[in-house]
Amino acid sequence: MGLGLLKQVKPISQPWVAILDHSIDIGTKKALVVLRVPMDVLSKRGSAIQLKDCECVGLKISERVNGETVALDLEGIFTSAGRPVAVIKDCDSTLQKGVRLWSEKQPAAVPVIEDIGHVMATALKAQFEKTRGYKRFIALTTKGANCLRQTNLAFLRPPGLRKKGRFQSIGKLGQWGQKMLDAMAVKGRAKKGSTLARLRAAFPDLMRLKPFIVRFATTANVSSQIMETLKNNGLDQVSYERCSQLSEEFPRNSKVKKCLLSWLQRHIEIQKNIGTLPLLVSSDIIESLFGNFKHIMERSPQADMNRTALLIPALCGNLGETIISQALNQAHHRDLEKWEKDNIPYTMRKKRQDFFSKKNIQKPGKLLCA
Secondary structure, rough: HHHHHHHHHOOOOOOOEEEEOOOEEOEEEEEEEEEEEEEOHHHHHHHOOHHHEEEEEEEEEOOOHHHHHHHHHHHHHHHHHHOOEEEEEEEHHHHHHHHHHHHHHHOOOOEEOHHHHHHHHHHHHHHOOOOHHHHHHHHHHHHHHHOOOOOOOOHOOOOOOOOOOOHHHHHHHHHHHHHHHHHOOOOOOOOOOOOHHHHHOOOOOOOOHHHHHHHHHHHHHHHHHHHHHHHHHHEEEHHHHHHHHHHOOOOOOHHHHHHHHHHHHHHHHHHHHHHOOOOOOOOOHHHHHHHHHHHHOOOOOOOOOOOOHHHHHHHHOOOOOOHHHHHHHHHHHHHHHHHHHOOOOOOOHHHHHHHHOOOOOOOOOOOOOO
């Protein structure tokens, strides 16, 4: 069905934006996925878009990825799907170059929308990561979390941070810090063995970090409110003014505020040039799609990018009985074999089968290389 859906992709009359990203590496490969989202979806839904609002118009599997390969893939995808009015992507340099190279070949430049989530995460990282207060706070929460692990106070442990892209969810840590400051702001000695005494033992220097935690939590909280506004309503004059107003709540000399205001100014101009509809500014939906796909792939004992990548087109879109029937009629088993041969010439499983095949007799000390 996924292959059938891809074969049915064609241009549409209404304006749309393209959301594109590379999946996480699975085996030695990754997938470039392009989603089509009509411009009017946000105004119709009145909230953040869902997978059923999207159509997968492009899926390219690669082992070697650079700006030139991305540009070539986009050329083929947009030849079939038509040209979007704008492209949404994160801050990845490879995608940046690929989109630029593709756009330079177009009759008119296609606006590029920088995903607000990644922009804010980058700003938060620049603001805090190298500061002494942040380093002490992270060290304290890490040590304290270990103290509370497997105790009846484990529910008070600080939220775990992702190794990659940790500043995209850093707001939860700020909320935790503010809550713990309130809980531990009790004067005097705590009763031995009480919850307060145990928390003070687990996080002994937390109150000394109060000035930093308040600044950190305020910045993270305001950032979360701004992102919630933009992800649910898109960017137009109303949300622009709302976010500008919220930015006044950032602490003085905030790098995050400076970055946000610069982003708002650039992107409100894009919105005005495209039309009157709210501008989609978040690529969260493609992350959700990859999360669903990864959940399925984790069931495999030996994860590898193979024909199951064609599940991606089938995981989004508003798939009714008619659409499913049409998709299944578009693709047959021989089409799957041809697609796999053209897009994924080998898989780890095939290499393994070949290596351990009785027909494949190897000389001692010599391994196959493909």
